Amino acid sequence: MKPMTAMLLGLALLAAPPLLLAAPPAQAADVAHEQVARVAEQLRRAEAVREIKRLQHSYVHYLQLGLWDEAASLFARDGALGEGRARVMGPQAIAAHLRKTIGQGQDGIAQGRLHVDMIFSPVVTLSVDGTRGKGRWHSLGIDAHYGERADWSGAIQENVYVLEDGKWKFAMLHPYPLFAGSYEAGWKNVDPVLRAVPFHFSVDSLGIPSTRLQDGWTAPAGPAPSLADLERRVARLNDASQIENLQNAYGYYVDRRLWDDVTDLFAPDGVMEAAGDRAQGRKAIRAALEAVAPAGLRSGELNDRLQFDMVITVAPDGASATARGIELGMVGKANAWGAWTLATFENLYVKRDGKWMLAHMRLYPRARTDYAQGWAKSAIPDAPLGRAGRAVPARQAALQYPGTAFPALSFANPVTDKAPAYPASMTILPAPVPASATAPAPPANPSDPAARLAEIERQLAIASAYDGAENVSTAYGYYIDEFLWRPIGDLFSKQGWKELSYVGTYVGNERVFQSLARRYGNGGRFVPSMAIHQKMQPVTTVAADGKSARIHLRLFQLGTSNDPGGAQIGGHYENGAVLEDGLWKISAMDLDYVWTGDLATGWTKADPASNTRFVPDPDVMKGYPPDGPLRGPSTAPWPDLLPVALHFRNPVSGRAPELLLPPRHF
Template structure:
C-alpha cells in the first residue's frame, strides 16, 4: 500500500506540471490529454479508497461478531448476501445470516462468553468497474464459555463484496475452517472436526465445498493468480476525460491531491500503531513517549489518565523500568485489525484496533492479554502523533489456566505510588464479565450508532 500511495503521489506531482503547461501559449495547449491523465489518476485513487473501505468493512465485521452483535454484523451484508462457515451450509439473506450467527449464543455481549475473531492478513482485489471485489483473510479465533470450554480456531476467508449506492457491503462470506482445538490439549494432541449442518436451523443450501479440517490438509482456493509468475493484465476500465479547461483541471488536481493525502494518512497511522507495539515489546519508554503529542494522554487497564509527556513517561514505568535487565522478559504486544477514521481536514483521526499480548518472565509466570484500543491521533507540523491512548482489556489469563478456568479478576487499577492525573474515564470489567468498548464510528452500511 505504501508503494502504491507513493506512486500515486508521484503521479499527482507529475500531473501538477499543469502549472507549467498553463503558462504555454494558448494555441499549443492540449487540455484533453491532461484531462485524460487526471481522469485515470482519479480512477486509481478511487481503487485504493475502495480497498481501504473493504478492509474497514471486514474488520468492523470482526469487532461486531466479537461482542455477539449479530444484527449489526448481518446488516453489513447486501440484501442477497450469503454466509457459509465450515461444513454448515449456506444461509442467504440478512435475516437468515442473523439467525445463523445467533446459533453462537444470544444477541449482545454475554457474561462468561469469549468470541474474539481477529480479521488478519487481507489480500483485496477490486474489479475494474469498481463495483465488486474479492478478499482473502486469515481469521484467528479465541472462543470460550467460562467453566465449560475454551478453544483456539484458525481459518481462511474467501469473500466477495459489492458496492451499492456507493457503499461497500459483504456479498459472500465464506469461512474455510483450518483448525479448531481445545485450549488444554492443543493442536498437537486433539482437533475438533467441522460441524455438520444445523438440525435446529437447516441451511438454505448444502455446503459448496467438501473438505475436512486439521489434521487433514486442505488448501483454500485462491481468488487470484500468482502475482509474479502470472501477473494480471494491466487493462483497467475505460477512462472518460472530465475537466478540460485549465481552471477545471486545477480544481480537479487539487481535489485529487487531498484524496491522496488522506490515503497516505491511513498508511502513516497504521504504521504508527505498529511502531507503538514494537516499542512496548522491549520497554523502550523514551521512544514510546516520543510518538505522543506533548499534550497527549494514556489510559490503560483502569489505571487512570496520565496527561502530558512527563506523565505518559511516568505511566510507562508501571509496566517495568526501561533500565531493567530484559533477560527472560516477554512483553510482546501485537497490534491488529485497525479501523481508521481520518477527519476530512486530515489533521485528526480515530482508530479502533486490537492487541494480543504474550507476556511473562522466565521461570516466573506467563500470560495472555487481549484488548481493544479506541485511540485519538493528531497531526502536528505534518507528523501524526498519539493524542489519546486508551485500551480496554478483554482479559489477562495465565497460560497454564486458559479462558475456561480463569479466576475472575478486575483490571489492575490505580497504583497509589504512581497515581494518575485523573481517574479512569470509563470503568469496565474483564472476561468472564461482558463489556462493549464504545465504537467511535457509525455502522458503515446503515449509518446508525451501534451500542
C-alpha cells in the same frame, strides 16, 4: 458578422500555424479531462482496497460486541455467509444466523462470555473493472464461557466483495476452518486430511498495483472530480497509512519496554489512559510506564503486544483521527509464569508540524488469563498502567471478563454510515471525542494544475505501495504454508534475496526457488500438518516515487496437525518490495526468530532444544551453498533476547532503534 470582417478572419485562420489548427482549445480541454479522470479512477481503486479492509475489520468488532444486525448489514442484498457446505443468504438471514449460533439467541455478548475472532494477513485484489474484489485472510478465534469452557479456532477466509449502491459489501464471506480445540487439550486439524484452501490469486494477479486500469479504459462522460477533491482524498489515504505505522510501531516498542520510544509517540500534551489510571504529558507518561516495569526486557521476559483489526477514521481536514483496534498480549517469564491478555484500544491522534502523534490513548482491558489455566478457569483483573503489585479498583475490575463492557465504537458503519444501536443489556463505556470535520486546507499550488496533478499521482503511488508491499509479503506466508516453492521464486524480483533459515542468503529469484526445493523437496506439502506463517502488524516505509518500500512484519506462526496440541513461534520479518515490470515483487527478506514453543507451555518454559529442532543437516545444502551469510541470529535465542532489528526510526522523534538496519545489497 460584416463581410469584410469575415474575410479578414478567414485569412488569419489560414495563416495560422498548423499546430494551432490541430489542437483547438476544446480538444486541449478534453485531454486535460482525460488525465484527471484517469487519476480519479486510479484513486477510486486504491480507496477500494482500503474500504475492503475497513469492511473486514469492522465485521470483527461487530461480532466481538454481539452486534449481529450491524455485522449483517455489511453484506450485499444477495450476499452469503459460508458455513462449511451451507450458505446463509441475505442480511436478514445472516443476522438471525449469527444471533442463533454465536449469540445463543440474544443481542450483545452475555456476561461471562469472551468471544473474539481476530483477522489479519490480507491479500486483497480487485477485478479488472475495479467493481469487485477478493481477499484472503487468516483468522484466530477465542470463545469462552467463564467456569464452563474455552476454545480456540483458526481458519483461512477466502472472501468476495462487491460495490453495491456505491458501498463495498460482502458478496461472500467464506471461512475454511483449519484447526479447533479446547484450551486444555489444544487445537488440532478440523479436516484430518488438511486440504489446501483454494487461492483466489496468482503471482501475476496479487502483485498488480491497486491503481492499474484495464487496457482500453476510457473516461466516463461527465465532469471529472476537482483537483482539490483528489488532493484531499489521496492525503487521507496516506494519513491512514501513517497512523497505522504509528500504532504498529507502538506495539513493537511496548514489546521490548522501550519506554522512551513509546513516550515519543505522544503529543507534548498527550494522554495515556487505561483501567482508570491516567497520565498526561510526556514526562508523566514516561514515569507511569516506568512504574509498571523498568525499561527494557530482561532475559526470559516476554511482553509481546500484537495489534489487530484497526479501523482508522481520519477527519476530513486531516488534522485529527481516531482508531479502534484489538491488542492480544503474550506476557510472562520463562520457567516462571505466563499470561494471555486481551484489550480494546480507542485512540485519538493529531497531526502537528506534518507528523501524526498520539493525542489520547485509551486502553480498555478485556481479559487477563493465567497461561496454565486458560480462559474458562482464570480471569485476572488487569491494570496496564497500574503500579506493580497494586490491586485493580473494584469498579474497574467489574468491567472486565467475566464481566462484559466495551467502549463505544468510534467509527460509523461502513455501509449505512450510522452509529450502532447497543443492546440495553450491555455496558457501553463513553466514546472518544470524534475526529474533527473542519474545511480542508487549500491546495499548496493552486495556480499550476499540471504540477498539482503530478503530485497527486506521486502521492497516489505511495498510497498504493503500502497495499502492494503488504500483499506480496503476506502472500509469501500462504505459499510457504503449502510448500509452493515455484510461486515463491516467482514472487521475488530478479535480483531479490531471501534468507533461508539456519543456512544463509540466496540472491536472485531462481536461486531462491532452488534453495527451497533442494532443502524441502519439490512435491508440495505432503503431510496432514501445517506450519501457518501468519504475517501481521506492518510498519511500511515507501520510497518518494512509490516504486519501492521496506516493510517490517511480525511473524505469528502457529502449527497444527491431527494430534491435539499445537505449536507457536514468534519472530520478525524485514522485507523489501519493488515494482518490477509493472508488478509488486519481494526484493529482500530477512527473518529473525525470537522464541519457539508448543501450545501446552508456550513461552512459559524455555527448552533450548526447541530452538534448534528445525536446523537442517549440514549435508542437505551441500553442493548449493548460499551467496551470503544470515544477517541476524541463526536460531531463536530464547530465553535470551537480542535487539529487534528495525529499518525505521521513531515515527515522531526520529530516534534510531538499537539495531537500525541499512538497506542490504548483493
